C-alpha cells in the first residue's frame with residue numbers, strides 16, 4: 001500500500017517539506033502528552049530562532065499550496081491532512097487516520113470545495129467556528145480550503161481572524177493558483193507558509209497513470225503530453241472517449257478558420273461545446289440535490305399539510321437553484337478554459353516548430369498540422385496567434401462575456 005503522498009506527482013521538494021512538517025506535528029503532540037512546550041511556531045519564525053532546535057520547527061498552523069491547475073494543490077493538501085491525522089505521523093496510508101482522511105470521512109478534517117464562483121462569509125464563519133473545537137481524534141482539526149482564491153473579501157476576513165489567533169490544535173490548508181494579491185490577500189499570505197508546486201513533467205504524469213490507473217503506457221504518454229502537466233485532465237483524456245472527442249473538435253479549429261463567417265461559426269461551436277460539457281457534468285448532481293431537498297421538504301407526501309409544506313419550501317428551492325446556477329457558470333468557464341489551453345498548445349507547437357526549438361510538441365497528433373501552420377505563419381504569426389488565445393483567457397478571467405472574447409479571438413486567429 002503506497003503512502004498518502006504517492007499521488008503527488010513530480011513534487012519531490014514539497015513532499016520532503018510536508019513529511020518533515022508532519023513529523024514535527026507528531027512531535028508537538030507527543031510533547032503535549034508529556035506536558036512539554038506544546039506550542040506551534042508561527043510561520044516565518046521557525047527558521048529564524050537561533051539556539052536549541054525546536055521539535056515543532058517544521059510545523060506551522062497555516063499553509064498555502066500554490067501551483068498551476070492540475071499540479072496537485074488539493075491532492076497535496078489532502079495528503080498533508082492525512083499525514084497530520086496519521087497514527088504514526090508519517091501518512092502511512094494504512095492506519096485509520098490516513099484512511100478516513102483520504103476517504104473524506106475523518107471527523108476532524110473539513111473540506112471546503114466551492115461549487116459556485118465564490119466562497120461566502122456565512123460558510124466561512126460556520127467553518128471557523130467548528131474548526132476551533134477540540135479534535136475528536138485527539139490530533140488536529142484540519143480545514144482544507146480548495147480554491148481559496150474564490151473567497152469573498154468578507155469570507156477572507158473571517159478566515160484571517162482565525163489564522164491570526166489560531167486555536168492551538170487547528171491547522172488551515174489553503175489552495176490557490178499563486179500568492180499574487182489577486183489570489184490571496186497579502187495579510188493572509190503573511191501568516192502562512194507557502195508550498196509551491198510545479199507543473200509536473202509529462203513523464204511523471206504518465207508514470208502515475210500507468211501505476212495507479214492501469215492505463216497502457218503508450219496511451220498514458222500521449223495523454224500526459226496532451227494534458228500539459230494537468231494530472232486530472234490527463235487521466236480523463238486517457239479514459240473518456242467523450243473528452244477525447246471534445247479535444248479533437250477544439251484542435252480542428254485552426255483548420256476551419258477560412259473566413260469571417262467560419263470564425264464566428266467556430267466561436268459558436270466552442271461556446272456551445274463548453275455549455276454542453278458543463279451541463280453534462282452538473283446535471284446529475286443538480287437532479288440528485290433537488291430530489292433530496294424535495295424529499296426532505298415532504299414533496300411526494302400525500303398527507304394533509306404536504307401542499308403547505310411545499311409552499312413554505314419555495315424559498316429553499318429557490319436558494320438551491322441559485323447555487324446550482326452559480327455552479328453551472330463555473331463549470332462552463334472551466335470547460336471553456338480547458339478548450340483554450342488545448343488551443344494554446346497547438347499554436348505553441350507551431351511557434352516552437354517555426355523557431356526550430358528542440359522541444360517536444362504538446363499535441364503529437366496534430367504536430368503535422370502545426371508544422372504546416374509554422375511554415376505559413378512563421379514565428380511571428382504563430383506567436384501572434386498564441387497571444388490571441390492567451391488574451392482570450394485573460395479577458396474571460398476579467399469577466400468579459402465569454403462569447404465576445406471567443407469571437408474576438410477567432411477573428412484574430414483567422415487574420416493572424
Ligand SMILES: [Zn+2]
Nearest residue numbers: 086092095098
Ligand atoms: Zn497513517
